[in-house]
Amino acid sequence: MGLGVGLIGSGYMGKCHALAWASVATVFPDVDRPRLVALADATPELAREQADAFGFGRGTGDWRDLISDPAVDVVSIAAPNQFHADMAVAALEAGKHVWCEKPMATSLEDAIRMRDAARRSSKTAILGYNYIQNPMIRHARNLIAEGRIGKVNHIRLEMDEDFMADPSQPFYWKSEKKSGYGVLDDFAVHPLSLLAVLHGRITSVVADMAKPYPERPTSDGARRPVENHDIAQALFRTEFGASGVLMVNRSAWGRKGRIALQIFGSKGSILYDQERMNELQIYSAEDPADLQGYRTILAAPPHVPYRQFIPAPGHGLGFNELKVIECHELLRAISGEHDAYVIDFERGLEIERTVHAAARSAVSGTWVKIEYIDLP
Amino acid sequence: MGLGVGLIGSGYMGKCHALAWASVATVFPDVDRPRLVALADATPELAREQADAFGFGRGTGDWRDLISDPAVDVVSIAAPNQFHADMAVAALEAGKHVWCEKPMATSLEDAIRMRDAARRSSKTAILGYNYIQNPMIRHARNLIAEGRIGKVNHIRLEMDEDFMADPSQPFYWKSEKKSGYGVLDDFAVHPLSLLAVLHGRITSVVADMAKPYPERPTSDGARRPVENHDIAQALFRTEFGASGVLMVNRSAWGRKGRIALQIFGSKGSILYDQERMNELQIYSAEDPADLQGYRTILAAPPHVPYRQFIPAPGHGLGFNELKVIECHELLRAISGEHDAYVIDFERGLEIERTVHAAARSAVSGTWVKIEYIDLP
Amino acid sequence: MGLGVGLIGSGYMGKCHALAWASVATVFPDVDRPRLVALADATPELAREQADAFGFGRGTGDWRDLISDPAVDVVSIAAPNQFHADMAVAALEAGKHVWCEKPMATSLEDAIRMRDAARRSSKTAILGYNYIQNPMIRHARNLIAEGRIGKVNHIRLEMDEDFMADPSQPFYWKSEKKSGYGVLDDFAVHPLSLLAVLHGRITSVVADMAKPYPERPTSDGARRPVENHDIAQALFRTEFGASGVLMVNRSAWGRKGRIALQIFGSKGSILYDQERMNELQIYSAEDPADLQGYRTILAAPPHVPYRQFIPAPGHGLGFNELKVIECHELLRAISGEHDAYVIDFERGLEIERTVHAAARSAVSGTWVKIEYIDLP
Amino acid sequence: MGLGVGLIGSGYMGKCHALAWASVATVFPDVDRPRLVALADATPELAREQADAFGFGRGTGDWRDLISDPAVDVVSIAAPNQFHADMAVAALEAGKHVWCEKPMATSLEDAIRMRDAARRSSKTAILGYNYIQNPMIRHARNLIAEGRIGKVNHIRLEMDEDFMADPSQPFYWKSEKKSGYGVLDDFAVHPLSLLAVLHGRITSVVADMAKPYPERPTSDGARRPVENHDIAQALFRTEFGASGVLMVNRSAWGRKGRIALQIFGSKGSILYDQERMNELQIYSAEDPADLQGYRTILAAPPHVPYRQFIPAPGHGLGFNELKVIECHELLRAISGEHDAYVIDFERGLEIERTVHAAARSAVSGTWVKIEYIDLP
Structure with missing residues (x-):
């Protein structure tokens, strides 16, 4: 019998999360069916109603009660960020094991x-x-890692809605x-999580944040100043010597779920856009000269773990x-699999550090270095 | 408590099917959680092993035993076509209610x-x-139906893998x-199901079927003649006066899950490709002259029932x-909802008739009419 | 000094044509500058005005006068089809040498x-x-010809505006x-010219023609029956054993200059769309399994004769x-270059035969064979 | 008779330039045919040989001789930048009138x-x-200018080869x-010229420049340090309050002639990529909710001056x-047309100032303001 799950x-x-817990054992035959x-x-x-709808054994209005339940082995935290x-x-x-939504x-x-x-x-x-769990991202x-595009030297990251x-x-x-910097906390962690698994860490950054609309209407017909920034961008350098640009915008008309990556290396390049999440583009300088061009690779069984869903x-x-997929990797991590593919709290903190460094840079107008001094 | 489900x-x-039964009540709050x-x-x-993996109460090696189980209200048939x-x-x-995989x-x-x-x-x-259940298809x-592209006059349907x-x-x-005509039964029912919900029925057809490889190697080093056709195409006319082309190919290098639709009307056109199943393209002749072009619409909450999955x-x-989604529509149909959006056995038979008519035409080399004389 | 040119x-x-004659020697250093x-x-x-505008020596209202001019070596025919x-x-x-616009x-x-x-x-x-002269088509x-997609077994041709x-x-x-069959003469010759250079000839055909709008308004407020067909489609077989479909539509809202080719072979496939005429897509089954996908090749110097225009x-x-480019190939043909890449009257007649055979099939509702008995 | 042209x-x-001078009067009936x-x-x-090939009256090895020729009214400068x-x-x-290639x-x-x-x-x-002369750019x-995407608040510019x-x-x-900063002078002027006509001027900038390959092989088998930068990026603010990012890279595998624009406003957005130079994408927030999506507009007669080339x-x-087109605008400017659509030396100098400011910022690591104090 599988682990006991508590969902907040x-x-x-x-x-x-509920859908993931309900499906994980059906999709992945190597794990035991969790107990909800x-x-x-x-x-x-509300808790009881949702417990019924989602197939959980009981509902409670007190998350501490859930955490202290001895039948619960792992806690899914999908409550408001604060x-x-x-x-x-x-x-x-x-x-308990913890599966906490981002931002941290x-x-x-x-x-x-x-x-x-x-x-x-x-x-x-x-x-x-969860964006890192896309088979196309894992394939990238x-x-x-295999060097198919050579040494990475330039990276562009965009996330826009x-x-x-x-x-x-x-x-x-x-x-x-009090909600934070604006789009910088809201969005930047996502492309940074992808950067973390695809390449590595940012070591210095210079950023800018902008308010497209300095005021917004209020319900009583007045106007209220906007207190944070809907647009942000940063230049950066990475621990492996690449230069790059990070761009995030939550006021970008026409973009719905865009997370666009451009990764250039000494032998090729890779493109990705979350709005077409089942595609990956790769250009290889090793192709014959008259056949060089971006390949559009469609998600397929060779791209782990696509095959578990669809043959x-x-x-x-x-x-x-x-x-x-993330739920499955969590279960693998809990089982002690050393190659579990997750972003743990250690790596997550590094992502947070990058966001805060960018925010400081946007205030100072200068480059800010990110020290990872507290790493083990 | 929800309906009792038996899966064959x-x-x-x-x-x-198992994933759908496990998720339907979590996704759609208007239905009771089915009992597996x-x-x-x-x-x-095998049945017991899979019952455990998929969360069903028991496994049986005898499908008649499952059908006679009084706890079973609805039977999912996902066994081989024959x-x-x-x-x-x-x-x-x-x-019992029946949810049968295609082909019929x-x-x-x-x-x-x-x-x-x-x-x-x-x-x-x-x-x-299930392809008809895509929110983008329902949107199309x-x-x-609202006349946004006017009267439909030409249709092209392609399905290729x-x-x-x-x-x-x-x-x-x-x-x-003995497996049938080849790609004609294998594939054609899918685009025809889309035609059924988007436009209507085919009334006459002239078809051709082709063997790209007349022989294939066998395991003992010999070669064996291929007995059916991997490629088929047909010209057709519909009950509403449109002309069209149906093309299916299971030997089309590069195509993985392509089901491409082109639907032309007197005021615009609609394009769709299952390989980009979250997109729909529409051209409206009513747009301003200098802004006319295909719009790429991304799946979004206004497209029913996308919102139930993702806000x-x-x-x-x-x-x-x-x-x-199909499982939810089945449950709505069982509940007596008259607008349940499904292809029932009546409509399914019409699709089969079209396929068989095309096959006869490919032999005779002439147009074949499809009579729907047995409709109520 | 180059050849003397007469333009009708x-x-x-x-x-x-005038632009081509003015540019050909600047683009291609191997030819002498033609005399206009x-x-x-x-x-x-009108002739004099246009001669001035286009840089021709004289204008005449009598095309026979132009043809009898001893200073004219080659005649460009861009007059109405009849x-x-x-x-x-x-x-x-x-x-005189003749460069005649299509249709023949x-x-x-x-x-x-x-x-x-x-x-x-x-x-x-x-x-x-001229569509055959696109460097991407010549590359295809x-x-x-090199067998990069193996033996061609299936072809789809679309031309829509x-x-x-x-x-x-x-x-x-x-x-x-009296203008002809409609879209069949208007359009079909273009994709057929591409088929001629990419693969070969059609040997049998079954076709259908349709009128999306049986009547059209007239200037005096009445309505007049449309006498030919704006939509046509045909199934075909080729001299090299491929099956295929030809689709042409001049009432296809949203299509502006679409000539779409899909060519499937035993080792890959090639896609092309004239609306993106500087791109060619190729899928090779010989790529590594995890990298298979359509490559989008952009027009570039290796694709003859792109380099002559842009390095x-x-x-x-x-x-x-x-x-x-076509003008250059014409000049090469005139110079006796045996590999000049043109469609001469011999090959052009074959294209015409195919169109007329399709029209006959649309009337008879049966397959029509195309005999090339009069070939040398 | 038209103006006398000298080409260096x-x-x-x-x-x-030679092709433009040879074609301009054929394409545009409102101008007199220039004398080459x-x-x-x-x-x-070399000059004589090329004069013959390009149809110019004479060739000279001395550009000062060409400039002093009284028959020359306008000088095309296409010599090396220095x-x-x-x-x-x-x-x-x-x-003489001057038509000088970029960079200035x-x-x-x-x-x-x-x-x-x-x-x-x-x-x-x-x-x-010349990139500004694309009918799609002029359409954008x-x-x-008409406010179709509202007030522009964010801009991303990329140029990569x-x-x-x-x-x-x-x-x-x-x-x-001694060739300059590298990609910054080589490329940045192009997207900046587009920014100049689409939006306005950059007022402050913080930039970074990178060397993907610090050394390169030499012909004698040694390695030589690379002295400038193949990659550059900058954050910027504009005179109209927009924020933005400029990215240029001449070592971007897979990019051939990419100049990608993303322009976001309060009512919509516009996308463009020079690799698909006959397309423009626009998203309008004023479209009906269920039809919102990027339109792909194909170049067409309503987009001035496309119609002059192709009906x-x-x-x-x-x-x-x-x-x-640029040649035609030059001739219109020479004729005194006040709406001639060109970048003159005044505006060109502003573009140069922006490039140099970015280079200074890349050294200092701080934001640099660009003062336009010398404007009339």
């Missing part, structure tokens, strides 16, 4: 606290960076200062299915 | 037998034409005469998730 | 007459099938019976520049 | 000297920024310090044809 939060990502023990949400009523730190630390201290926390201090709790614990603690990672693009959209909490090529995985 | 077959499509009662497969051992008719008829006669049957007689059993029964009987259907493209691939059962636009559904 | 017609294609001797058009005034035959025959009989003629008899005149003459007589031709797509567009001469790759040729 | 230089861009008077090149022999300033100043002082000069001082000479002269002096310019991407390519003059839409212009 049943909104967008909570539902995504308990679901916690803001009120007992609660991540307390929940993750409590769960780890209660001896709303302050660097909290992220460090989470990392420290993970270090003290013998349990697995990972973050929900392998191709780069348009949910803040309408200037007439009323002011809401995402534009408050035929080109049929396409969806965004939600990346969470199923 | 646990291969590719059986797994796909029993799974049947070729042997009791068994569809016997299983579906038996299930209907036992008072391996002979027109069997398909008629299934349709007749469905007519005699008061239960729901539908076919697993709505756009066409390359699993038979390698001439050195050994002869196997797919190339035997953000452009994040993409996968092939397997179409089965979850 | 100064409309769309006449201008295109005379231009003929409907009236002496005059092609008389002009080409007269020019050949006057001892408005009747099969005329086309045969032109071919016969060319046989009797020692001069060069070619047709203006080479790749196919939308200049007749608006049902409210008034009746005009293109819809008259840098990926900068793109235009439609008009194909005529410059 | 007959390499890549010289040929491009003289061509200057490095030696009298000669631009001397030639342009001399031509202007000799009372190899030092800011020279560029100022050229601008000053133009100010002193009553003649027209423009730069060869109009759409933006791969002619320096191979690390084994021997050291040559492009990598010498049918979607047939495509080529890179060389942009020079013909």
